[in-house]
Amino acid sequence: MATAPARSGSAPDSAPGSAPGFFPPELAAVPMVALNYGVRRRLGLYLNPRAAAAADWTALAEELGCEYLEIRRLEALPDPTGALLDEWQSRCPGGATVGRLLELLKRLERHDVLVDLAAGVEEDCKKYLKRKQQQAEQPLQVPAVDSSVPKTSELMGITTRDDPYGNGTELFDAFICYCQKDLQFVQEMIRELEQTEFKLKLCVFDRDVLPGTCVWSISGELIERRCRRMVVVISDDYLESDECDFQTKFALSLSPGARLKRLIPVKCKAMKNEFPSILRFITICDYTNPCTKKWFWTRLAKSLMLP
Numbered sequence: 001m002a003t004a005p006a007r008s009g010s011a012p013d014s015a016p017g018s019a020p021g022f023f024p025p026e027l028a029a030v031p032m033v034a035l036n037y038g039v040r041r042r043l044g045l046y047l048n049p050r051a052a053a054a055a056d057w058t059a060l061a062e063e064l065g066c067e068y069l070e071i072r073r074l075e076a077l078p079d080p081t082g083a084l085l086d087e088w089q090s091r092c093p094g095g096a097t098v099g100r101l102l103e104l105l106k107r108l109e110r111h112d113v114l115v116d117l118a119a120g121v122e123e124d125c126k127k128y129l130k131r132k133q134q135q136a137e138q139p140l141q142v143p144a145v146d147s148s149v150p151k152t153s154e155l156m157g158i159t160t161r162d163d164p165y166g167n168g169t170e171l172f173d174a175f176i177c178y179c180q181k182d183l184q185f186v187q188e189m190i191r192e193l194e195q196t197e198f199k200l201k202l203c204v205f206d207r208d209v210l211p212g213t214c215v216w217s218i219s220g221e222l223i224e225r226r227c228r229r230m231v232v233v234i235s236d237d238y239l240e241s242d243e244c245d246f247q248t249k250f251a252l253s254l255s256p257g258a259r260l261k262r263l264i265p266v267k268c269k270a271m272k273n274e275f276p277s278i279l280r281f282i283t284i285c286d287y288t289n290p291c292t293k294k295w296f297w298t299r300l301a302k303s304l305m306l307p
Helices: 037-047 057-061 068-075 080-090 098-107 111-137 180-193 213-224 241-252 293-305
Strands: 172-177 227-234 262-265
Touching: 037 057, 037 080, 037 111, 057 068, 057 080, 057 098, 057 293, 098 111, 098 262, 172 241, 172 293, 180 213, 180 227, 213 227, 213 241, 227 241, 227 293, 241 262, 262 293
Parallel strands: 172 227, 227 262
Antiparallel strands: none
């Protein structure tokens, strides 16, 4: 069995879920879904390499209660640290918190990781709490609109990082409305907006949503309650998609005149057909214009970062 390296002179263990001294204690109870791609990727860069001199991901796995065969299974994955954190969230509803993760890293004496990730972790937690507060302060929709999303257990555990028992839901900066033929552009969007200094959190259906439930109910839940903004990827193929049509009209019904939801159309390729009439009154980001392309990602990111 993989074992954690021996450590001497360790500080006494803190209470479960508490935060190390450098981390604001009020953020310790924030669920792990708050941590964005950048922090998780950097944590993997530290823990994925097997090292004799420092505790790696296998030591963290043992602290989380994983058995030998579970560790061997994770060992074959390209990002065992990321997979370990995802499984921890699914296995321990309510217990997978940022404070608990930091506590375990401190116990494993990975002070280098704690120091390097401190600012990013704190920023992600504050953004998560801010989104939760904004969600709580949203005015109630009129019954005709609000009733389109059923309040059932079907909408618990719908994304890959949701708590399956509904104790922690994943929140996003923007829902991406796109058709399958534009997925390559969406992948570029992920690289430019999530994996750069913008550190935005996008909801991409093919990546983030679990299979097995009604597409329309999930789309409504994500657009209305989980995402602050919505980006509509416009192309000729978009015009042929019933799913995109539903998502766009649903978002507009929540925000007549685009005053609240801030729906952002993005033209990703040259079109033979006319631009959708229901979106003509909204200013767009045009990826096809060579004169403005160098400003495209900054403009889009700033729009998504507005309060």
